[in-house]
Amino acid sequence: MSTEEPSLQRRASRKSVAFTDEKLVVDADGSVTMVASPNDDTKETAMSHTPRTPPLSAALGAFTDASSQAPAAAPAEDADGLDLSLLKKKKKKVKAETAEGDDEAAAPAAGEEGIDLSLKKKKKKKVAKDDDDFAKKLEKLNIEGKEGEEGAVAEPEEQEGDWEKGTGIWQHDESKTINYSPLLARFFALLSQKNPDHASTGTRSYKIPPPQCLREGNKKTIFANLAEICKRMKRADEHVTAYLFAELGTSGSVDGSRRLVIKGRFQQKQIENVLRTYIIEYVTCKTCRSPNTELSKGENRLYFITCNSCGSRRSVQAIKTGFSAQVGKRRKNKA
Amino acid sequence: MSTEIENLKTYDPFAEADEDSGKTKQTQEYIHIRIQQRNGRKTLTTVQGIPSKFDHKKILKVVKKEFACNGTIISDTEMGEVIQLQGDQRTKIKEFLTDKENGLGLDDKTIKVHGF
Numbered sequence: 001m002s003t004e005e006p007s008l009q010r011r012a013s014r015k016s017v018a019f020t021d022e023k024l025v026v027d028a029d030g031s032v033t034m035v036a037s038p039n040d041d042t043k044e045t046a047m048s049h050t051p052r053t054p055p056l057s058a059a060l061g062a063f064t065d066a067s068s069q070a071p072a073a074a075p076a077e078d079a080d081g082l083d084l085s086l087l088k089k090k091k092k093k094v095k096a097e098t099a100e101g102d103d104e105a106a107a108p109a110a111g112e113e114g115i116d117l118s119l120k121k122k123k124k125k126k127v128a129k130d131d132d133d134f135a136k137k138l139e140k141l142n143i144e145g146k147e148g149e150e151g152a153v154a155e156p157e158e159q160e161g162d163w164e165k166g167t168g169i170w171q172h173d174e175s176k177t178i179n180y181s182p183l184l185a186r187f188f189a190l191l192s193q194k195n196p197d198h199a200s201t202g203t204r205s206y207k208i209p210p211p212q213c214l215r216e217g218n219k220k221t222i223f224a225n226l227a228e229i230c231k232r233m234k235r236a237d238e239h240v241t242a243y244l245f246a247e248l249g250t251s252g253s254v255d256g257s258r259r260l261v262i263k264g265r266f267q268q269k270q271i272e273n274v275l276r277t278y279i280i281e282y283v284t285c286k287t288c289r290s291p292n293t294e295l296s297k298g299e300n301r302l303y304f305i306t307c308n309s310c311g312s313r314r315s316v317q318a319i320k321t322g323f324s325a326q327v328g329k330r331r332k333n334k335a
Numbered sequence: 336m337s338t339e340i341e342n343l344k345t346y347d348p349f350a351e352a353d354e355d356s357g358k359t360k361q362t363q364e365y366i367h368i369r370i371q372q373r374n375g376r377k378t379l380t381t382v383q384g385i386p387s388k389f390d391h392k393k394i395l396k397v398v399k400k401e402f403a404c405n406g407t408i409i410s411d412t413e414m415g416e417v418i419q420l421q422g423d424q425r426t427k428i429k430e431f432l433t434d435k436e437n438g439l440g441l442d443d444k445t446i447k448v449h450g451f
Contacts, residue, residue: 249371264372270451
């Protein structure tokens with residue numbers, strides 16, 4: 001699920017780009033019948049995810065001898081959202097293909113690294129290399145490119161419609177398979193519609209006032225609103241300061257108006273980062289992610305976090321300072 | 336009856352438990368990467384808890400060359416041997432520790448990076 005989602009999103013974003021570019025390519029070619037195939041594209045793409053990837057991995061295993069297979073596999077990659085892991089393999093494939101002499105086939109293989117670039121390349125190549133056997137390759141490429149890209153292109157057209165009114169794909173007697181992403185979108189829309197409380201708890205962010213940092217002299221930083229932040233987090237000042245000192249590897253003190261004086265120069269951003277890790281470790285409930293928790297000392301010197309909203313209880317590590325190197329003059333330390 | 340007592344003697348529950356806990360402790364032990372401010376913009380990076388199966392001296396030698404910084408090994412009474420490097424080398428040393436080909440190939444989860 002979590003791995004599926006980003007890929008879908010990426011795919012969705014690509015769709016729009018591919019859409020416009022594909023149009024241009026069609027204009028340049030003129031003869032390509034890309035628009036005239038609104039048949040079962042949605043079904044095809046929806047189903048093509050699963051069958052396309054296994055042959056791809058199979059093809060990757062034998063990509064050295066499969067120069068004809070490789071361009072066929074490349075658009076399949078286009079259809080999927082697998083970017084990072086496949087990039088390397090793609091590069092390999094490109095190398096293999098260029099070694100065999102048909103650099104035209106490299107164009108669809110490299111198509112995923114940046115769709116604008118690759119499409120430009122394609123266009124250029126189409127203009128430049130109209131001689132040799134490129135014509136055949138072009139045909140093949142166009143067919144395959146259509147399969148890969150146009151399926152994605154046609155999707156937004158096909159999958160339109162209002163689920164509230166029941167139009168388009170959401171019609172009652174519609175037999176087409178609805179894609180995953182619109183279904184998911186509908187689910188979340190309905191969820192937030194039907195019970196707003198439920199959805200809002202998941203997305204509501206936990207906010208604390210930003211730490212105010214002042215510089216005292218040249219070597220000290222004043223953390224002015226520590227007390228306020230601690231109150232907001234419902235944690236003891238001492239606990240937070242101990243954590244800050246341990247993480248920053250310094251020492252400090254609390255001045256008259258309950259401000260924290262830290263030795264060393266620190267920027268607001270740095271303190272914010274440390275506070276963030278503190279909140280993750282000592283404030284939020286790992287089970288329900290609610291910040292409404294209490295830190296209490298358990299039986300045997302262990303600290304426990306009890307969640308007030310879901311009632312879970314977990315132990316947290318005590319703050320350890322760890323090794324701190326000796327900084328500054330040694331003579332001072334001795335005396 | 337007597338055999339049972341003998342069995343009890345051979346099986347020392349406490350020693351076993353101690354050994355076990357020691358082992359689990361070692362596996363759970365984290366590598367801490369910390370940063371400390373020195374005067375001015377200067378910083379120190381300390382790496383604490385590198386497993387003893389690695390030669391710290393060799394690690395230091397490689398790391399110093401790779402990161403182009405100086406460093407030492409400090410044998411602390413509590414924390415054991417700590418590698419101390421000049422400058423902010425936290426991301427680099429983490430990469431080095433997790434790198435499988437040119438590094439130690441340690442698990443990402445055993446490393447804790449502290450500091451800002």
